[in-house]
Amino acid sequence: MSLPDILRRRDAPPRLPKRERTRRQLVAAAIAAFSRHGVADTTMQQIADAAGVTTGTVYNHYRAKSEIVSAVAVSIAHAIRERSAPARTVLRTGAEQIAAGCRRYLGLAESSPSWALLVLEVAAVDPTFRKTISGFVLAELRRGLRRNEFSVVSEAAALDLVIGATMEGMRRIALGQAHKRHAAHVITAILRALGLTTARAERLATKPLPLFTAEAER
Amino acid sequence: MSLPDILRRRDAPPRLPKRERTRRQLVAAAIAAFSRHGVADTTMQQIADAAGVTTGTVYNHYRAKSEIVSAVAVSIAHAIRERSAPARTVLRTGAEQIAAGCRRYLGLAESSPSWALLVLEVAAVDPTFRKTISGFVLAELRRGLRRNEFSVVSEAAALDLVIGATMEGMRRIALGQAHKRHAAHVITAILRALGLTTARAERLATKPLPLFTAEAER
Amino acid sequence: MSLPDILRRRDAPPRLPKRERTRRQLVAAAIAAFSRHGVADTTMQQIADAAGVTTGTVYNHYRAKSEIVSAVAVSIAHAIRERSAPARTVLRTGAEQIAAGCRRYLGLAESSPSWALLVLEVAAVDPTFRKTISGFVLAELRRGLRRNEFSVVSEAAALDLVIGATMEGMRRIALGQAHKRHAAHVITAILRALGLTTARAERLATKPLPLFTAEAER
Amino acid sequence: MSLPDILRRRDAPPRLPKRERTRRQLVAAAIAAFSRHGVADTTMQQIADAAGVTTGTVYNHYRAKSEIVSAVAVSIAHAIRERSAPARTVLRTGAEQIAAGCRRYLGLAESSPSWALLVLEVAAVDPTFRKTISGFVLAELRRGLRRNEFSVVSEAAALDLVIGATMEGMRRIALGQAHKRHAAHVITAILRALGLTTARAERLATKPLPLFTAEAER
DNA sequence: GATGAATGAGTTTTCATTCAT
DNA sequence: AATGAATGAAAACTCATTCAT
Numbered sequence A, B, C, D: 001m002s003l004p005d006i007l008r009r010r011d012a013p014p015r016l017p018k019r020e021r022t023r024r025q026l027v028a029a030a031i032a033a034f035s036r037h038g039v040a041d042t043t044m045q046q047i048a049d050a051a052g053v054t055t056g057t058v059y060n061h062y063r064a065k066s067e068i069v070s071a072v073a074v075s076i077a078h079a080i081r082e083r084s085a086p087a088r089t090v091l092r093t094g095a096e097q098i099a100a101g102c103r104r105y106l107g108l109a110e111s112s113p114s115w116a117l118l119v120l121e122v123a124a125v126d127p128t129f130r131k132t133i134s135g136f137v138l139a140e141l142r143r144g145l146r147r148n149e150f151s152v153v154s155e156a157a158a159l160d161l162v163i164g165a166t167m168e169g170m171r172r173i174a175l176g177q178a179h180k181r182h183a184a185h186v187i188t189a190i191l192r193a194l195g196l197t198t199a200r201a202e203r204l205a206t207k208p209l210p211l212f213t214a215e216a217e218r
Numbered sequence E: 001g002a003t004g005a006a007t008g009a010g011t012t013t014t015c016a017t018t019c020a021t
Numbered sequence F: 001a002a003t004g005a006a007t008g009a010a011a012a013c014t015c016a017t018t019c020a021t
Helices: A018-037 A044-051 A055-061 A065-083 A094-111 A113-125 A127-146 A155-174 A182-193 A198-206 B018-037 B044-051 B055-061 B065-090 B094-111 B113-125 B127-146 B155-174 B182-193 B198-206 C018-037 C044-051 C055-061 C065-083 C094-111 C113-125 C127-146 C155-174 C182-193 C198-206 D018-037 D044-051 D055-061 D065-090 D094-111 D113-125 D127-146 D155-174 D182-193 D198-206
Strands: none
Touching: A018 A044, A018 A055, A018 A065, A018 A113, A044 A055, A065 A094, A065 A113, A065 A127, A094 A113, A094 A127, A094 A155, A094 A182, A094 A198, A113 A127, A113 A155, A113 B113, A127 A155, A155 A182, A155 B155, A155 B182, A182 A198, A182 B155, A182 B182, B018 B044, B018 B055, B018 B065, B018 B113, B044 B055, B065 B094, B065 B113, B065 B127, B094 B113, B094 B127, B094 B155, B094 B182, B094 B198, B113 B127, B113 B155, B127 B155, B155 B182, B182 B198, C018 C044, C018 C055, C018 C065, C018 C113, C044 C055, C065 C094, C065 C113, C065 C127, C094 C113, C094 C127, C094 C155, C094 C182, C094 C198, C113 C127, C113 C155, C113 D113, C127 C155, C155 C182, C155 D155, C155 D182, C182 C198, C182 D155, C182 D182, D018 D044, D018 D055, D018 D065, D018 D113, D044 D055, D065 D094, D065 D113, D065 D127, D094 D113, D094 D127, D094 D155, D094 D182, D094 D198, D113 D127, D113 D155, D127 D155, D155 D182, D182 D198
């Protein structure tokens, strides 16, 4: 169990050069190991074992554990981003995009708690993940601002709120301490903070939005 | 540099039994060491050195490093709580209390970045801290709800948002990546999520509130 | 087999504090291990095993292998110095002192070749040994100069010659490639370089001199 | 910086077969790497990098690192030997030859300290080098003996003294701990040990002798 | 309660060497 | 011959924890 099912590629991966293939193997193995034991308690040996190589090989590709953590952070952020790419093309408003983005992460916390905890741990330990995600959210936030959907005091504060609230929501869900509608509640609160009316926020928070597949277009 | 100045006791501490005195010394030393090197990279030896004792002594008081981390978590939460107690009695509304609470943490991130990063690390590592803080916030949230200051979809979602946004704000400030009015912006966004009007949220976010001293009563 | 027999203490060592006792154990163990496997090929584990402690203990006392090598260097230089102290008091002239000093080392190369090779390896790797020995030789050289026994162009060159020739002589003897009178020949050559007549040099090089025990005084 | 300037070939090298060319490249790269980091701390990777090839290629030419060290030893000894060959033909006496030989090495320690330290390390580690050099010195020593310039107790002792003193002198010079006339002083001391009068030793030690170029013949 | 030396299992890391391409 | 990824065995070093004094 490395990535949640929904994040797994279905198309056969194109033949990659060996170095790149091994790196992917290692990242996948690291994700698996990290979710099992936690980042701090995972050893390079365990990652190597999971990838079916020796520790020496791991160090041929990453000079330290922290580099693998960063690679994992990037990989996770991009995996979600890529899997949701077709679905995102359907979402016209910034509000919908943000709502869908939060729901993806909160939904994954429901379906794969250990994966969510891994994301939280990686985010706590490594700046890469937060940096990558911020870029994505910021783009959607600006789209909403351009279209006058949002009114915010500052972009930075809005970013902090969207990301912070979503991560806390993920944690609560992943730890099994959440009401089953928690995801929707968190999204509602976030959207209100961005200036939406309560009604519109609630509607968007519960409205079926395409998340990982472009259902609407099929 | 253990606790930020504002958190240091000014009144002479009551004479405590020796065992308790040593424990406090150790926690203070741990806080100092943790903020310098990070929790994971602080050794028991460093804590012992900072406390002016030997490792053996540390283990006479705490059975494991994780126990010290928990003790630090509790200590930090209560230190802020206690120092702000007189100020809090002046705050009548839940909104004011929440605004003041967030501002305390965000303000400390400005004045003591390394200490703020420690709080974030402790919160990520130790469940105790988040639990304690949640209790405090929840009480203030409910006060606001009782007085119809807030309208929220769910208490849990509101908690996640308040705590999540505040922590992200602290991180940005502590890392020096924040605009100087960031704290106010974050608080505004939070209060809007709780249902306050933008105008009222902004007013509260910038209004001078008693934080650590009960100025109003003087 | 740590030090050659002649260098072992016969008098019971005074009770030392534990830390110091362990350090001596470790140095003795290192000497044993180094002579068996060579400095470069000796592991900290082997030193620990030889001392009957764990690697952790070794690192409690010496932060790196190089520190142990230095400790060994100092220990060897001082061991010989101390064991020959009573004998040295009988030697009146600088020439006798130098001859005796060289002969001590060359003689030990005959009786303990592996120990001699250890000395050579340590001297090659660590500056400590050479520094310590230089101090001793220099004192004797100056005594000879004050008494007009020697005439040299420069103290430094004389030092280099005495030490360099002795070490090369030790190597040849230890490797079993030397004529049995090699030690005397090397000493003769050295003394001539210091300005002694050939006749006097040969006489001193073969004359029985007290080396490790103050036989003359008994 | 592989070899000191004076040791670099000026004449165009004869066209060598490719295998041999690569081997020379590797040895040159090894010399450069060894003088920078020391033999023990140089990795095969560094040698490969310096030679502009991959580690695999290194192993196509040398079966082990120790083989490279030996190749370097031989290469250095012969490089000096070859470069000094024309100059040597002019030197008629054994004493001059020995003086010139020592001065070459001591002079190189002045102009290329790191290279000198490499020579000392190689001499300590690899028996080949010392053997080769001994052969050279022995020939010159015997020439002097045949011509009654020297009077020595034994050839072996004389060899040890010449080589030992020169190496110690090189070390002192390379470490920057030597008086600027140290080379001459060491050579004087050596020649006296071989039986020359002080006056003659000093004259030879300071007399301009052709070292690397056959100046006299120009 | 305090000490601090010792533990020892564990981890990261290194590198000479091999080998399929 | 060259490549360079992979190996794997080992080595250094760390540090939470124990325990005799």
